[in-house]
Amino acid sequence: SLEHPWTELCQSWSPAKGEMPSDESIFVINGFYAAMRSKYTNPGASVYYYSVQWDATAMSWAQFRACVLGATDPETAQNGSMRNEVWQRWEALGLPSKPDVGDNAVHGSASAFEGLAERLNWLGQSIDEDPTGKALLEAGVKRDTMMAWTKDPQVELDGAMTSLFDAFEDLSVPQMLKMAQKLAGDPFEDTPKFTTNQAFIFIKPHANVPSVRSLVKAQLRERGMAVLAEGEIDAVTILSRKLIDTHYYAIANKASLSKPVELNPPAAKLA
Template sequence: QEFQKLFRVRWEDALSKGLVYNAADGATKLGVKPLEVSTKWEKLKRGVDMVKFGGGFYVGKIDDIYLINGFYTRMRAKFTAPGTCIKYLEVEWNPEALPWETFRAQVIGATNPVEAAGDSIRNTIFQQWDNLGLKAEPDTGDNGVHASASPFEGLVEKANWLDVKMAEDPFGARLTGAGISQETISFWAGDPPVDFEGKKQSLFDLLEDLDVNPCLEKAIKIASGVKNSAFVFIKPHAVTQKVEELVRQKLEAHKISVVQSGQIDAGVIDKNKLIDKHYGAIASRAVLQKPKELVVQESAKQEFQKLFRVRWEDALSKGLVYNATDGA
């Protein structure tokens, strides 16, 4: 509905007319290189020619097609450029003392560092970026740090970045102990659409901001006393000693313990496709998935139609929607 309202075309029509592309296919359709797709994407504005369908799921209109996650190619390049790295911290804390939602909103801060809580890590880096040794002012994409959105995403991210065996992780052990197979957990790791409360929804969205017990209750209908455990990393643009010290101080101030920390260089990130796995759903929509394969909610379709004055289904059927790669 949101897609249709914005672009004045139904999502189904855009798909059926071949107007929706993932980033990879969209690059080809537009006749440009993948990174050029990101350049075009950066000119889009949410609510004008771009709509958010869900966590990590955006559709923007570029020329006469609708592109999925056209920003991804440039985001990936920042993690794989020679000489760059991330600094990671595996952390844990008592959920009774600090709810996960508060951890993300107050400790880490909102995605847009300008709008983040005043004493949060992201806003502090934004306010002090020059003194902290950053080359440019942080923005929504380069916002200093990443942190897991839920205990389940923390499990998935630790498995990806640190090669942690899911069944050996405290939260993962509860999942497998409750009879959830490793195959199912691995499938869930890709943030698939799942049937819940009568409609298909993002698994990650359903578990977002939940503490470990509510997360377990929702995922496997049981309670647990496992501590919250997340994966936090400092993004390449913000890797300086001062930022690392700042992040540690902020975490410790909220009684969040650092279990382990380290560095992962760009070569390893690129070779093992860690950033692609991390941004699995975003990367898939940008490079692998075809627009017709995407699950788009009615509200998003209406917004698409309102913005672009064409139904999502029509855009698809006309071959106007590409992923970021094909769009290039």
Template sequence: QEFQKLFRVRWEDALSKGLVYNAADGATKLGVKPLEVSTKWEKLKRGVDMVKFGGGFYVGKIDDIYLVNGFYTRMRAKFTAPGTCIKYFEVEWDPEVLPWEVFRAEVIGATNPMEAAGDSIRNAIFQQWESLGLKSEPDTGDNGAHASASPFEGLVEKANWLDVKMAEDPFGARLTGAGISQETISFWAGDPPVDFEGKKQSLFDLLEDLDVNPCLEKAIKIASGVKNSAFVFIKPHAVTQKVEELVRQKLEAHKISVVQSGQIDAGVIDKNKLIDKHYGAIASRAVLQKPKELVVQESAKQEFQKLFRVRWEDALSKGLVYNATDGA
């Protein structure tokens, strides 16, 4: 509905007309290189020619097609450029002392570092970026640091980045101990749409900001006393010794224990496709998935139609929607 309201076309019609592309196919359709898709995407504005369908799921109109997650190609390049790296911290804390929602909002900070809580990691990096040794002012994309959005995403991210065996992780052990198969957990790791309360919703969105017990209750209906455990990393643009010290101090100030920390270089990130797995749904929509395979809510379709004056289904059927790669 949101898509249709914005672009004046139903999502189904845009799909059926072949107007929706993932980033990979969209690059080809537009006749540009993958990174150029991101350049075009950066000119879009949410509510004008771009709509958010859900967590990590955006559709924007570029020329006469609708592109899914066209920003991803540039995002990936930042993590795989030679000489870059991330600095990581595997952390844990008592959920009774610090709820996950507060951890994300006040310790890490909002996605936009300018709007993040004043004492948060992201806002601190934003305010001190020059003295911390950054080359440019942080923004929504380069916002200094990332942290898991839930205990389940923490499990998935540790498995991806640190090769942690899910069944050996405390939270993963609870899942498997409750009879949830490794295959199911692996499937969930891709953030699939799941049926919940009468509609399909993102699994990650359903578990977002929940502490370990509520997360377990929602995922497997079993409560547990396992500590919250997340994966935090400093993004490539913000990797300096001073930023690393700042992040560590902020975590310790909130009684968050650093279980281990280290560095993962760009070559390893690229070779093992760690950033692609990390941004699984985003990357898939940008590079792998075809527009017709996307699950789009009615509200998003209406917003699409309102913004672009064309139904999502019509854009699809006319072959105007590409993923970021094909769009290039």
């Protein structure tokens, strides 16, 4: 527990003293991540997931995120999208509070690659048994590279460093495969003829009630999206398998999995 050292820190320093205590007694706490994580790991919490797929030629990934899932802010999300529907009908759906940017009811993969990463994490699938994973292997991307990519590393793209997930964001599987070849495969190889978008969707703990499940399932059916698997994952499993830590690895790595000495902040961010 941090309660005792935190109390000592508060007692040992105040702005009036004009100086900070020694390095050994300074504690940096990422309150945002801890609060967000607890929503998934508190006793009784759970998520309800859907592993889905659809034809990329019928609906792009950007359309899926904008029209089916909805923007991050459910209030401004497109009418008819999952997030906006839950925001508008939250009381009738039996939710304890109105959804907001943080608790926006539903998560959905941001790209075809993130869909793969999330299935590997939440469902324990292997690259070889996942159609998107097999397409990436066929595109010339190595297994070790794919696994490293699931941690959202910085990669070089067109002469600049960027987040791997940002490089893939909103890309349907055909475009994602081309980008993957550019980043780590052979850009001159033919891209596999694979056009099935596969996403991972889950209802967040605050909205995981039967009425929202019915709404999400109906939306998927109306959009012609096939549900390959669905089910509930409880807090005990989420905590023991570190599912939420892996899911939000870029945040979790800095907030709770790495020691400060292991971090490499940009020079511009250093005091």
